[in-house]
Amino acid sequence: MSAPYPRPAPIGAHDARFWSFAAQGELRIQRCADCGVHRHPPRPLCAACGSTAVEWVAASGRGEIWARTVIHPPTLPAFTERTPYCAVVVRLDEGVFMVSTIVDRNPDDVVVAAPVELVLTEVERDLVLPLARVVDA
């Protein structure tokens, strides 16, 4: 049996909201309520206009692979049994970036610029993560 996942345990309220939405099956990100710029990871204010007014909007989950790697041992104990595995940086259509893992493909078949969608997945009891799936054209 694999070791347990390292779990987000945010101190700040902004980070905690992202994970509590995810736990409810909602992929939401921050958008400035004044100028409309999306941001992620969560921040207390908008870097573009300085406003602290924020909305948590549903993200499309759609985007493209911006960067990818295939990771071999040694690695996190929770991931050791599934090596080699593919980790990616995804650029969402909203313009923000998220790190994720590709679970539905042979790592060698995952290429930069491929369209992907993030799917909230309960990987362990009470741990819901946005995992990436390649979208076939």
Next chain:
Amino acid sequence: MEAAVAGIGQTTYAKNMGRTELDLACEAIRSACADAGLDVAAIDGVVSYHVEQVQELDLMTALGIPELRYMARTPSGGGGAASLLGLAALAVDQGAAECVVAFRARNRSKTASYGIDPNQGGRPWAKGGDRLSDAKQWHYPFGVAAPAHEFALIASRHMHVYGTRAEHFGMQAVAQRFHASRNPDAIMRDPITIDDWHASRPIAEPLRLFDCSLENDGAAAVIVTSLERARDLEQPAVKVLSQVQYGAPIHVQLCDFFATTAAFEERDGGAVTASRRLFGDAGITPSDVDVAMMVEPFTVAVLLALEQYGFCERGGSGPFVESGQTLWPDGALPVNTHGGSTSEAFVHGVNHLPEAVRQIRGTAVNQVADAEVAFICGAVSDPSGAVLLGADR
């Protein structure tokens, strides 16, 4: 700028030396003072990394430094290697201190005798714990935890945008190993070929074992003082021509790294902008540089630095390395002539400072003929900086 490097020092570099970091730091600093012909008591300023565990007070007590007038630390590990020298030179230039030591001491590898702690030894995931309160929460649950994972992602983007090949990183590893093969202080001295690189195990593709910095113990130090004073000391003065520091997102926060820099493709900023200040202040151009030390937790960092500081065009670093330009003695810009972090030693890049000084003094093992200008930069994937050193003639 009226500052110069007057002394350099380093310990033996080796695995599991069984010595404390204070012990290592004191040896490197005393060695740098002896090199300069200075009494240790002359030190009145100390510069180190924010992650440095040897405290200024402990150095005062252990070394017998009577008074410190200036203390400063620079953020983010290997990004700050050149910035240490920059902070020391600024302090001297501004009169805040007369004789500043910049140092780094490490006993932090995965089997470090210091044990596991957020700022100490152990694997990254052992240090991170299983409750993620900081930026790790955006990486670790997806299996991204080691610096190698982060640099591999950055490398993959460069390959996609520019057609850089994985073996371009390997070619830099081979060049640095050749340099180390002639350096008796280097830990890894057996030459390797590109076939050896292909045969080395993958760590995080596209990076392989030989792209990675070493894990070892050791310390290095440099002494900076005024140019006038340095001229009266034991060694030829090595002038600090200019220095820059810059803030930029770091590899441990990849969402921000790709969102706000994308420095090697879409925008200026970071090292690209800093480079103009660095060369502008010195009144020279990248083509005037004879030899370069580019701090590289992984070989890809050398390629990024070559582009961002303007030694080749954007996207041109792979062919630049492939054509042998970074290889001593015949390359146009030999890089990491001591073997660098992948073959000499990993001292968070601070072992690159003494090598740049040796090149200007004319005493390097792999001496670049008539070297007059040396360039040093920290890892460009971090808040970082760079320094130009020049001969006093």
